[in-house]
Amino acid sequence: MDSPEIRKIKANTTSSSDSPPVQDSPVFSYINNLSPIQPVKASHLAQGFPGLNSPPLVFTSPRINSHRDTSFLKRPQYQPLSSAEKRKTQDEAKKFLDGPVDPKITQLHMRLITDSRDCETKIRVESQQCSSSEGVDEYLADPSEVDSVDSTQSASPCLKQSNNVPETFTGSKETTLYDNKHNTGTDLGTEAKAPSEQAKEDLEGKQTFDAKPVKIIEQSDGELPYDECPNIESGLSVNNAYKREYRQHLHDQDRGGKHEDDCDHTPQSPTGRLQIVQVYENSAENVGAISKGMIGNMILHAPKARSEQGGMHRRCLQFEEAPPCATGKRDCSLSSMQEVNYSEPPSGTGESKLVKLSYADLKATSKRQMGTPLPPQFGGNSPSTVPKPSGIGLHLNSIVNAAPLVRGTTRSIKLADHYIGVQVMKSASVMSSHLQDNVRCRSISLNMVEKDSAGPEDRDESETSIAASSAVPQSPHTVVFECHGPTHEKRGFDAENVDDYEECKQSSPKKKRKKTSSTKDSDGTKRCNCKKTKCLKLYCDCFAAGVYCAESCACQGCFNITDYEDTVLETRQHIESRNPLAFAPKIVQHEEEIQFTPSSARHKRGCNCKKSMCLKKYCECYQANVGCSSGCRCDGCKNVYGRKGEYIPIEHGVGKDNVSDKAGKERIESTFDEKLEMVATKKDILSTELYDSHNLTPLAPSFQCSDHANNVPKSLCLPTSYLPSPESDLSIISSYEKSTRSPLRHSESSDILLETSKELSDLGSYNWRVDYDNIGIADTFSPRCDAAPTTCHITPMSDLCSMAMVSSASSKTSDWTNASQVQLCPGSHGLSSDSSLHRRSSPVTPMTRLGGTKSCQGLDFENGLYDILQDDTPEILKDSSTPIRSLKVSSPNKKRVSPPHSHNHELGASSSGALRSGRKFILKAVPSFPPLTPCIGSKGSSIIQNMSNLQDKGKKK
DNA sequence: GAGTTTGAAACT
């Protein structure tokens, strides 16, 4: 069917305007949808494109046809096109001809694309599985080149762009593509958008738009054409004929970036869809400028390519997302990795070595072991491991958290952060980078981004980090270990010569900058800048967090390094002797408050703000994203998270079962809403705060986004139990304390994650997840939503990932993490959504918080935080746990579980599922997170924000 | 980047 019609169309198009009418005909459009490519091919190349069967296989629907057509066309075209000149001439002529036709076609393609998108999930899997991608890729690879050549030859901008795309394959593609995209986007984007958008709107609606800009960037940046790009291009170009070529050009551009991303990351994740979609959108928009026809083609190709290859590529691009998808695996792997690492960390060297190779090279100079927990007393060396767990569900968080620990990771994280920042702005693709894979992707993406914008150093770092990550396959731990290496170095510096240390610092202006710029690293790990205390007083965030100073730290004469473990321990003990709770988590849930609101996380000591009105980071409560409590002595408290005297209406409690019961729910919700509003209104503040928290955790980006979204989140936030996060954090903390005491943390955390993923799917948590998924879907900020659900299905982890994906779609990474967290909680943690949430959010955040410095500990929980808790906190916690209001439950594991209501508030708030979920989960989850109580607040807020963002998005939609 | 502000930590 297609062929004849297509041919006609082609002829028409080639001939001139005739084609438009034909295209206009619904039948024609339908045909085009089925196989838009073919027609073009036929007309132009006439090469016939036997059509790639593989694609069709994947796409049974119209797409298939189109794909087939394209594929077929591509091959045939390719051959015929082998003569680049001919193609060029043809292309040019076609361009003109196609131009008009393309719009229609594009619309059709759009439909196809949308269909393809729908199918993308399937396709992704299929594509990967199916030979279509490969076959096509192979087939396309050559064509792409040809096309590119042709295009290049052809003066038409489209061709140029396409040309660029091919180039990008080599590695520069991303940038080139990106540039092209932007350029074209600006120039052609408007034109192209119209058709593409229309088509999209028709089919998808407006989903693509949001993601486009960001995605594009990401794609261009993150997505490297390494693997697939060529293929994609080829595929695109191959598609032959005018449209195909044009498409290819467009696709190439788009895909170039996408593919690159995909290549970098991996086609695995369902995220590919999102990415693809985004890419598509991006391409459509950007490419749009090229030419409507081209755009249409591009779109068609893009979708196809997506389905075929693009899906994979984009998926890869979406690494972040993909990671989430893979999170299940990743988590498992990570958990295993973590476990392994954990076991290793004690030795420390083993892991560190691995990391060191890459990381050390990169940041061999790193002064300190960022995340390294304080010496045995504090928490042993293993901290690095902990981060992974946190990272599992919430890679971002974990990353952020972990980053502090490991230099390499931190950099990667930093990069990721930057990237995230961009991505957040752009898309959620980065968001997803929960798992190591994600990390890789991020790092890669970051690298990409950095290449585009960042300086060479960062690039190198990112690359190295990436390499490291790759070397250590996906084990954030490795990164952590790397940190150890640096720490030793730092030790050397600090230990003997502060001057040297300073010199070293000077040597790394970037580090200093980062440090100076913000106390927290991009990772979210804290960086100290101590000058007089030698990092041996609570003034030092690192020391206070029970973590060794890291490279990023700009401290002078630092003694908070492994070399001075003894000194550190002594000092710590001394401090503890004076104040047993000195190292205890500052944020705790108040049972009293809990009654009112599940999420009653509060600062243990309370703030004493006089001028900041608790609206700035001067306020520890605000900094921790927790509300002020009666314990605060602040004046004129306006804490967005909860004013003094009023309990934060965290959703936890309200969230569902727990809170709902209480009449306080409404109040809480209202208060929470108000808070949210406050936040929204105070975007700046929140942004800063959130940002900080974000820094700590992946969530931050999302938060930011959410923040940007602002008020919107409220509705979302409320429904979600995320708000409780702070509380959860507290609960987590308490649990953490308990857990920390128990050696389970790491294994548990990791295990929990894995289990959670599984269990969640298996257990009722699944429902819970579903809810989140639904939410995310409802949000359906973008095509991602679609992908997300699908991804979720892929695996339990995937579910979480998908959730994350979904969330990421809306808020992207951060959201994703949150979602994932939530999911994890319900499932594995059964503990409770809270626990899961907490873990994800809090665990991560805690990691992040503590993490920067403590993240390692957190990572090391077993060794680091765990030790810390045991050593310091344990006592403190033991005592403090009860002493501290926040610590509700007695037993670490039971903490959450035992106090049904109160816990429910904490946990329940996060989700009923959590409550539903078994205790096991909770217990497990708890252990890992507790250390980072401070983070909790941020997490919670981040989660909430994410939720709110999602909600907002959904509302907007 | 330097200087100021802020509030926690430390000290008395």
Next chain:
DNA sequence: CAGTTTCAAACTC
């Protein structure tokens, strides 16, 4: 416990 000093982060310019 209160008051003061020290300190480092947060913030501003």
